[in-house]
Amino acid sequence: MALVQRPLRGSRISTFYPVKNLPSLSSLDSAFQLQEYISLLIRLDVHDVDAIVSIPGRAGKQKEKESNKEGESADDTKEKSVNVDEACWKYEQLRRLAQDLSHPLITMLQQVCTRTTCPEMKAGEWLYLCVAHGNDGAMEQCCAIDYILHTLDSATALLNSPRAFPSRLQIPPASHRHFTSLARRLGRIFAHAYFHHREEFEQAEAESSLYARFLALTEKFDLVPADFLVIPPRAVASSSEERRGSMVPAVGLDVPPPTLLGASLHVDTTSPSSED
Secondary structure, three states: OOEOOOOOOOOOHHHOOOOOOOOOHHHEOOOOHHHHHHHHHHHHOOOOHHHHHOOHHHHOHHHHHHHHHOOOOHHHHHHHOOOOOHHHHHHHHHHHHHHHHHHHHHHHHHHHOOOOOOOOOEEOOEEOOEHHHOOOOOOEOOOHHHHHHHHHHHHHHHHOOOOOOOOOOOOOHHHOHHHHHHHHHHHHHHHHHHHHOHHHHHHHHHHHOHHHHHHHHHHHHOOOOHHHOOOOHHHEEEOOOOOOOOEEEOOOOOOOOOOOOOOOOOOOOOOOOOOO
């Protein structure tokens, strides 16, 4: 039986938000089941990043075994399960990640990250160039806040492009190459915030665990090479009781900014709009 998640007219927000019980994916009667399911996972527990980024079908295998032990037949279990395409799952995760970057992180950055304080888009000694100001594919220097907004705009435009992603229900193999490029660019926003606006980064992370979700997503699906995750792994600490199942930056940990020593230039030739 399909479960209707739409609020009725006159309903109080306390009656449907936050989500108290997570419905099964198969119970969502919508053309965009994955989008709604991810939204419900985030509303249920925004800090449980492992549950948010894990593909429902694969995560539910253990539950399927448990339900069979409890007396449910295999046919009943199959009717409840939904096979989730990995490419569609990564697409919806990146789409939601770009959406959630706007608030609270970028909203906070706009108060402190200006053309005066951050005339360059940097993370330590790493300098990033922006293609939005270039001509014929050339890249030019851009202040940090403009780079961040341009990156978010270009990521949103690519994710909603009918040419790159003609359908959200089936991602063509030729479009899979965009996932790595999108994740790598969005990761630069976190890197700049961490090394140049640590207080805002930690405040936003305490509220949303967005970088923890990004890190879990990139590690699970190998979206970003370790060399491009300039926030060092030792700056990320396992959460205890307050944020179960997530990885959060260790507050107050003195981490030196990344340097160019030992770094190699990596040119992404898979996307005509990539920048490094």
